[in-house]
Amino acid sequence: MYCRDGNRKNDYPNTSFDFLGYTFRGRLAKSKRGIYFNSFSPALSGKAAKRIRDKMREWKIGRWTDAGIEDIAERVNPALRGWWNYYAAFYMSECKRVIAHLNDILEKWAARKYRRFKRRRAKARDWLRRMAERAPEMLYHWTLGVLPSAG
Template sequence: MGHDHCGLTLHPDKTKIVYCRDESRRGTHPVYKFDFLGYTFRPRLVSKKAGGMGVSFGPAASPTALKAIRGTIRSWSLHLRSDKALDDLARMFNSYIRGWINYYGRFCPSALQPTLWSIERYLARWASGKYKSLRRHKRRSRHWLLRIAQRQPRLFAHWPLLHGYGRTMGAG
């Protein structure tokens, strides 16, 4: 093989032949998905150009990458930063959020949405700690945050994806 003369060896657990199952390849194989560069490649439901749904082999953010992102979000301790204003939080964390959206949101952005909603939950928790009128009122703090998102749709990088406000056509 070509890699032997360089002194490279294949790792038996990491090197596998993967069956890329999709609509035209319907066979079965024990290995049908793989992870690479933070993405999981596997058969996924997609909408066809001609209409309807079909199965295609494609990437989306991997569960391990999403778990790492949620760990990073948790490490921010947003709910404990009641001394900061919402604008300050946006300035502090938007670069991270924008990077995740640009990298993992390129393919199958819906896989990233539950993780982005966790940021919303932490922000609502922050609001209930910051403002006395929102304490012990989860729904009220979520609605307060939604009103801010309607007024300033681009304050946080993930708001256009989650709420649909401030979206521009063809941006990507």
């Protein structure tokens, strides 16, 4: 396996590998002096990201119309915390992108639970955003700054 980075510039067919849920490959990094360079480093792998999103879908949160957002938070926060603690050690932006998928699921849940959002996903998104701003500690990923999109 050839590990291409700023010091190794040759071209080889395989320049990355997966190990323990991380993909190791060349990525942009910043030196202590503030200079950007190509470094060989890990980040959340595509397979691990797919497993996380699949697990979120398995929860079928959209069908929990009898549950409140507090009940959902109680159930999903341990998994979110575990994923974050393991995968965000390197390149937390990759982990944030995957965990943000939960906001889309919650948006669909709100549109299904509350009649006033029926066929109005944008209103459900706005409501979820306001909820995240009022109580950012409710869901673990909100405390990390992974909030629902503004619109």
